[in-house]
Amino acid sequence: MTANSNRFSTYTSASVGTSSEGKKDDQKKDMWSSMLDSVASGKRLPEKNLLVLGGSVESQRDFLEALSSNDGRKNIDRNNHKVPPIANNFALGYTYYNVLDADQEDILARISLYLLTSPAPSFTSLIQPLLTPQSISNTLIVILLDWSQPWLWMRQLREWLLLLRTVIMSLSVECKETMEEVMISWRERGRTGGSVNLDGTGAVAAEGDVALPLGPGEWEDALGLPLCVVCQNSERINELEKTQSWKEEKFDLVLQYLRTVLLRHGASLIYTTPSIPSPLQSLIHASLGIHSLLKRASLKANVIDRDKILVPPNWDSWGKIRVLRDGFDVEQVSEGWSIDLDKPFPTSKIEATNDVKHQMLGDTEFTDESEGSAVLLYEEQVQDTSLDALQLAQGNQDTSKLEVTSADTQAFLASQLERLEQAKKADEKAGKDNTFAQGATDDMISDHIGPVQFNMGGIQVDADDMVQRLKDRQAYGQSPEPHLDDESQLEEGAPPVDTDTLAKFFGNLMNRKPTAGGSVTKT
Numbered sequence: 001m002t003a004n005s006n007r008f009s010t011y012t013s014a015s016v017g018t019s020s021e022g023k024k025d026d027q028k029k030d031m032w033s034s035m036l037d038s039v040a041s042g043k044r045l046p047e048k049n050l051l052v053l054g055g056s057v058e059s060q061r062d063f064l065e066a067l068s069s070n071d072g073r074k075n076i077d078r079n080n081h082k083v084p085p086i087a088n089n090f091a092l093g094y095t096y097y098n099v100l101d102a103d104q105e106d107i108l109a110r111i112s113l114y115l116l117t118s119p120a121p122s123f124t125s126l127i128q129p130l131l132t133p134q135s136i137s138n139t140l141i142v143i144l145l146d147w148s149q150p151w152l153w154m155r156q157l158r159e160w161l162l163l164l165r166t167v168i169m170s171l172s173v174e175c176k177e178t179m180e181e182v183m184i185s186w187r188e189r190g191r192t193g194g195s196v197n198l199d200g201t202g203a204v205a206a207e208g209d210v211a212l213p214l215g216p217g218e219w220e221d222a223l224g225l226p227l228c229v230v231c232q233n234s235e236r237i238n239e240l241e242k243t244q245s246w247k248e249e250k251f252d253l254v255l256q257y258l259r260t261v262l263l264r265h266g267a268s269l270i271y272t273t274p275s276i277p278s279p280l281q282s283l284i285h286a287s288l289g290i291h292s293l294l295k296r297a298s299l300k301a302n303v304i305d306r307d308k309i310l311v312p313p314n315w316d317s318w319g320k321i322r323v324l325r326d327g328f329d330v331e332q333v334s335e336g337w338s339i340d341l342d343k344p345f346p347t348s349k350i351e352a353t354n355d356v357k358h359q360m361l362g363d364t365e366f367t368d369e370s371e372g373s374a375v376l377l378y379e380e381q382v383q384d385t386s387l388d389a390l391q392l393a394q395g396n397q398d399t400s401k402l403e404v405t406s407a408d409t410q411a412f413l414a415s416q417l418e419r420l421e422q423a424k425k426a427d428e429k430a431g432k433d434n435t436f437a438q439g440a441t442d443d444m445i446s447d448h449i450g451p452v453q454f455n456m457g458g459i460q461v462d463a464d465d466m467v468q469r470l471k472d473r474q475a476y477g478q479s480p481e482p483h484l485d486d487e488s489q490l491e492e493g494a495p496p497v498d499t500d501t502l503a504k505f506f507g508n509l510m511n512r513k514p515t516a517g518g519s520v521t522k523t
Contacts, residue, residue, distance in 0.1 A: 046109040048288045055144030068097040088115040092126040119163040136178045147236040154378040162345035179224030217334045220264045227267035234271040234307040244385045252325040260333045269311040336374030
């Protein structure tokens, strides 16, 4: 019992007497937990959102492929070593990919892509939950356009921007305040002598640096979110030049319209071509604030190469747009775009824009535009000329008219007289041609057959020459006979010559048909 009581008292005394050691254990536990928390937070990837609007299912996949193309793409999902699937066949699609560092080892961020192909009003409820006070500062909007239908670009841009405005107007006050802060930071990027990069990183503005003031038309219709417009499949520019006779002036006109419109939203613009490297990845990642410490890709504006256009945000201006091509009224287009953005949403059935035939043939849904509309100005100057023949055929097949306008009588008779004169000349020419052709045919047959000859008593006789002699002799016999003084000239006992029989004989020889070999049978 003494031993038991000693053990009990020893345990209790140790537990009571070492309270300071218990505090040390608690401190160690707190230290380890804080270290684990710090490591977990350090491995947590920055989340970025990309809202991709427009294009088709295939073009959206091409955009993701161009955006995430690198040597470490196969290691995006390090657990399964598989590329994440893309679900964009119905309504709002989704996929993601990890941005790898330059050494393809570290993951800089994870980008979630939300894909939408149609600007239907019913999809506004799907976009609204994506915009929260926490996600707005990490969200970029991308609108996809395609060079297969450049004449629809302004209309498509208007539909998407009106959809976004409808979504933004339904957000909470806290979200709108966050958007205002985001737009203020974007307007200041690159306006302090280049001290701030596109991705928001860089040196702090030095004392005395003053942000450059905004030019005319810049940031007048800010959405609250950064915007980038991607024109895909720029290799079709050459096809437009061949099939529709587009010139450099037309391509410059399209670019001037895009730059003028996007300048009002502070947006960027880029042309891309599949399987050809482009600064698309650098532009998108920098706009999302993703940058590598190992390698920083430079973004240089390019408005010279018609298939490699790159216009970063806060770079363009009205002066630069005018320099591209003289005669472009940048003020009128900018004001017309503000008129277009004041229209109610939806303006038309966007699904019908895929049916270009209805649009170009004067569908009422597409011709009801306000006066001065930039969309209307654009579609008047940029049209699909391949449908001109279709328009002509449609006009000829229009049988709905009840009245037919007849031509003037004298004008009709004058036109008929000209036709008669032309027909008469054609008949005369045809007659001359037939006579000449007949003579040429006879000569050709004669040359082909050759003279008619036959053997008579071992002597080769020409039938044509013999007939001519008989005719001459007959003509001589019909003439008055001369008085012959010398009777010895007449052969005594010679039988009379029947010239008619001989002429008939030789005529039959000449009229004999040629043999298969092409010559007359000799007798």
